[in-house]
Amino acid sequence: MAGSKTATLYRMVMPDHLCPSGLKAKWLLEREGYTVEDHPLRTREETEAFKAKHEVSYTPQAWIGDKRIGGYTELRKHFGRKQLEKGETTYRPVIALFTMTLLMALAAAWVATGEPLTILSAEWFVSFSMCVLAFLKVRDVESFSTMFLNYDLLARRWVPYGYIYPFAEGLAGVLMTAKILPWISVPVALFIGTVGAVSVIKAVYIDKRAIKCACVGGDSNVPLGFVSLTENLFMIGMGLWMGFNAFA
Structure with a gap:
């Protein structure tokens, strides 16, 4: 049921950069029925501190419960969405x-x-x-x-x-x-x-x-x-x- 599940999302929301993958990640989580605890990272310093703390190399980063899923690509895989791998052929x-x-x-x-x-x-x-x-x-x-x-x-x-x-x-x-x-x-x-x-x-x-x-x-x-x-x-x-x- 929509709203009964929660996810935590950290994404860059800066005056000069609104992360597209972060927007997609938020949209995908909400579409899957999650209430998103959204944590905007509003400066470069804040973003770098977040990555250092959680030992990740990029944002956005999403958690479902206590499990870190990752960014938008990892969320797609987590929800069983088709994700074209690098070099994979497609018609x-x-x-x-x-x-x-x-x-x-x-x-x-x-x-x-x-x-x-x-x-x-x-x-x-x-x-x-x-x-x-x-x-x-x-x-x-x-x-x-x-x-x-x-x-x-x-x-x-x-x-x-x-x-x-x-x-x-x-x-x-x-x-x-x-x-x-x-x-x-x-x-x-x-x-x-x-x-x-x-x-x-x-x-x-x-x-x-x-x-x-x-x-x-x-x-x-x-x-x-x-x-x-x-x-x-x-x-x-x-x-x-x-x-x-x-x-x-």
Whole structure:
């Protein structure tokens, strides 16, 4: 029952710094039904004295009864919440990305045609996804290109391709969204999609390598495999579809 359990929390609350993890820790404890005895640490000196007294290296620090649990991350683990460990792979960023681009495509098609489920919404889903994936790569192209070199066959032979790839993907996505200049977008999508698909197949399904995918940027923990292969197959399929409609 809410209010029947108590927890003690020490967190930094200073004029120039309100600890975000401390706020999250307080919110999580209250959400779990605890009445929080909140002890703000209002100066650096007070914070350092607290850490020295309790022999801890960081704040916030939470106690449930006489047991010290730790900070926000430790509280999440204590309450059985999923906590991504450092270096652990996850498909969460890709699921979020494709969910959002699908909703964007459905919304845009609704505005354009009055119907959400159309060929246009399927086309825009792919082209919007290409644009967003390109953005995630371009925001740190150096990091992306480094991770990309781990598996892409062409980039390993010609390093500049790792820098060109995200801009090429973005260009093809924008042109396909606008349905203009198919003589540029179609060959680009087919080329980078084919090279990417072959590279993933070799790295994952032939060489059996367990490495991270650069598909959502160079700082991702997405494993290389099905998702990256799907991205490339989507580009190939979109290129073939756009080419057929433009040149048939």
